Amino acid sequence: MQPSSDVNRRIARLSAHLLPPYFQMEGDASANLSRANCRATGGAHGFKVAILGAAGGIGQPLALLMKMNPLVSVLHLYDVVNTPGVTTDISHMDTGAVVRGFLGQTQLEDALVGMDLVIIPAGVPRKPGMTRDDLFNINAGIVRTLCEAIAKFCPKAIVNLISNPVNSTVPIAAEVFKRAGIYDPKRLMGVTMLDVVRANTFVAEVSGLDPRDVNVPVVGGHAGVTILPLLSQVKPASSFTQKETDYLTDRIQNGGTEVVEAKAGAGSATLSMAYAAAKFADACLRGMRGEAGIIQCAFVDSQITELPFFASKVRLGRGGIEEILPLGPLNEYERKGLEKAKKELGASIEKGISFIRK
């Protein structure tokens, strides 16, 4: 029998030579060796998904939900802090996806190479009294850096962008991709799914329905009046009094602020957002697998209004967005809402574009 310190020294020497960075960062050499020798490699079937900002309030529960998704074979968790702990924790779940953690800018390349889908919840959240646009100064730079890396290391990946202000960060991402010569509008989606999730919930409450049976299209953008629920197109077909319409529109447009205020300085929506992001990512993956008829709302490069980006229903397929669906018939209330939304949205889009072009 060799003394265990000798064994540990040999393991440490071996692992320093053999192991890629995502195994070396976690400190415990004996654990490293056993993981390097294990048979789980992932990737043969299923998709490779990276979460950037994976140690955050959204990132952690989103990582958990993506680890549970049977369509995911490899899950890369990247952040500038705390990924070793989050990765180790999630990696003990007995679901199929192989999980790897990446810490800091020097490991961003390894986090991204080979990814099919990249989900970005990196960035600071709001505190009470702030608008999403108040996050621009910090989050614009974070999104630019991450998208530059995506353009270099996984230019064909589909990108789900969550970081706020979505109305500006999506145009930033598009400009970064254009500069890098890899922009494909079909592969860039701003995640507005939480607006739909909230709308379904609030409409179900008012109508006395099960939220799982309700589908409310929410178009425009992802901030205040740019969030435009189309209550005239709710499924199952429903009618609302003017008072209900005002209440629902206001609650859906201010759902984010409702959470920010309730959290009283401890951040914004994380759990419902992780749920919404996982639901949207699952729709993307099912589309990528070739499933037909997957329709969800997202903030995308669009020609259905005069604005260059707009959230609306999109049909998802193998290459990302296969079709942008028309807005459909709007009532007078919604037409007025659309005009208001477009005014604010146009300015936010322009702000994002000029952040890169300036």
Ligand SMILES: NC(=O)c1ccc[n+]([C@@H]2O[C@H](COP(=O)([O-])OP(=O)(O)OC[C@H]3O[C@@H](n4cnc5c(N)ncnc54)[C@H](O)[C@@H]3O)[C@@H](O)[C@H]2O)c1
């Ligand atoms: N699209 C939506 O519907 C929606 C909903 C909720 C929140 N958000 C936005 O999502 C973002 C994240 O929210 P949160 O509550 O998870 O915040 P958080 O502060 O809890 O987590 C953010 C994470 O991003 C990480 N991060 C910071 N800079 C990074 C970088 N350069 N590279 C990688 N990771 C980096 C942080 O270390 C942190 O772990 C915020 O901008 C928030 O406004 C969007």
Ligand SMILES: O=C(O)C[C@H](O)C(=O)O
């Ligand atoms: O409101 C926020 O700041 C976070 C997010 O955009 C939300 O809608 O919950």
